[in-house]
Amino acid sequence: MNWSSAANRRTVIKGMGAGALAIGGIGWAIEPARADLAKAEKLLKELIGAKVPQEGKVRLEMPQIAENGQTVPLTVSVDSPMTPDNYCKAIHILAEGNPEAGVCTFKFTPASGRAEFSTRMRLAQTQNVWAVAEMSDGSVWMTKTEVKVTIGGCGG
Amino acid sequence: MTDIKPRIKVPKTAKKGEIVEIKTLVSHVMETGQRKDAQGNTIPRRIINRFTCEYNGKPVCEMILHPAISANPYISFFLKVEESGTLTMAWYDDDGSVYKAESKIEVTG
Numbered sequence: 001m002n003w004s005s006a007a008n009r010r011t012v013i014k015g016m017g018a019g020a021l022a023i024g025g026i027g028w029a030i031e032p033a034r035a036d037l038a039k040a041e042k043l044l045k046e047l048i049g050a051k052v053p054q055e056g057k058v059r060l061e062m063p064q065i066a067e068n069g070q071t072v073p074l075t076v077s078v079d080s081p082m083t084p085d086n087y088c089k090a091i092h093i094l095a096e097g098n099p100e101a102g103v104c105t106f107k108f109t110p111a112s113g114r115a116e117f118s119t120r121m122r123l124a125q126t127q128n129v130w131a132v133a134e135m136s137d138g139s140v141w142m143t144k145t146e147v148k149v150t151i152g153g154c155g156g
Numbered sequence: 157m158t159d160i161k162p163r164i165k166v167p168k169t170a171k172k173g174e175i176v177e178i179k180t181l182v183s184h185v186m187e188t189g190q191r192k193d194a195q196g197n198t199i200p201r202r203i204i205n206r207f208t209c210e211y212n213g214k215p216v217c218e219m220i221l222h223p224a225i226s227a228n229p230y231i232s233f234f235l236k237v238e239e240s241g242t243l244t245m246a247w248y249d250d251d252g253s254v255y256k257a258e259s260k261i262e263v264t265g
Contacts, residue, residue, distance in 0.1 A: 071226040082236070095224055099190055103224040106233070111216045113175035113236025119219075120226040122188075 036127075040096040044132065047092050047105070053132055053142035058091070060131040060145050069123040069149040077116035078133045078141070082108070088115035090134045097127025123149045160184055162247060166259035170237040178209070179232040182247050182255060188223035204229055204255075206248040211261075212241035237261055 044053075061075040080088040087110050093103035106117045115133070123129075126148045133141045165179040182204060189201025207219040207229075216235055235243065240263045247255040 098224050099188075100222055100224060102222040104222060105220040107218040107220075109215055109217060111211060111214060111236055112234055114234040117217075117219070117231065117233040119232075120230050122224050122226055 036098070036101070037096050040094050040101040040130065043094060043101040044092075044130070048132065048134065048140050051138075051140045053140040055142065057141040058131045058133045058143040060129065060143050062129060062145055062147050064146075065148045065150070066123060067150050069125070069151055071120045072123050072147060072149075073118065073120050074129070075116065075118040076106075076131045077114070078135075080115045080133075080135060082110050082113055082115060084110045085136070087112075087136050088133055089136055091115070091117070092130075092132040092134075093121070094130040094132070095121070095123060095127060096130065098122070098124045103129075123147055125149055160249075160253070160255055162245065162255050162257040164245065164257045164259060166243055167261060169262045169264045171265055172238060172263050173236065175234050175236050176261070177232060177234055178243065179230075180207075180245060180257070181228060181230045183228050184247075184249070186223065186225060186227045186229060190223070202250045204247045204249055207231060207245070208248075209233070209235075209243065209245045211235060211237075211243050212239070213244075216243075237263060239263055 057079045059077050062072060066072040076091050078088040078091065088108050090105055090107045092105045094101050095103050103121050104119065108115055128144045128146050130142060130144050160183060162180060162182045167176045170176050184204055185202065186204065187199055187202040191199045193199055201223065203221060203223055205221055207221065209216045217233055219231060221229065240261060242258055242260050244258040
């Protein structure tokens with residue numbers, strides 16, 4: 001998949017948003033502002049440069065529905081040996097519908113033994129969360145997962 | 157916000173080469189800098205922005221935290237234990253404070 005085709009996806013999702021509004025009141029019908037998507041993509045470029053992430057290797061475990069966006073558990077793991085020659089260097093977490101796209105970056109060493117960590121994050125609204133893994137060989141892997149939020153977590 | 161003390165869960169013993177799980181929790185408000193008080197003034201950001209972990213002085217892992225990490229940040233991760241030693245962890249606050257914790261692991265057999 002080509003992650004850079006943002007404009008196309010934006011158009012498509014805008015259409016879906018309109019559809020969701022039409023049937024509003026039934027489901028969640030909350031569509032994150034698409035400007036936020038551009039923000040997340042910009043941050044991703046800053047983090048990994050011109051590299052194009054491949055799909056696979058990364059597993060992001062989060063609840064499908066979060067009743068409270070203030071504290072949503074997540075566990076990320078990367079399918080990687082953790083030897084000095086071949087290991088996962090870092091995992092970046094991004095949230096495309098939060099006021100700030102950056103969530104955290106976790107850096108590993110071979111002493112980690114396993115490329116996995118858990119934490120808890122805030123989600124302002126229903127959105128996709130991205131997990132991006134940088135490997136010692138320079139390759140970049142990525143996955144996205146959608147979390148539906150009933151009460152947002154960046155309140156003010 | 158007077159007493160910020162990390163709580164950690166580290167096994168006391170491990171077999172050589174065993175991969176053990178480390179769990180940590182710090183009581184901290186993780187103020188995002190986006191909220192407003194009753195008068196409409198922005199509440200200044202105050203978060204733990206960085207976490208580091210070393211074993212016998214060698215880096216194990218590091219985490220950069222943004223305001224999207226929940227209050228009372230919970231972090232768990234893994235460590236491959238090759239020898240007995242001391243695990244040291246540090247949390248870095250926006251206000252310059254550093255909170256530290258350490259624990260010993262003994263290799264048995």
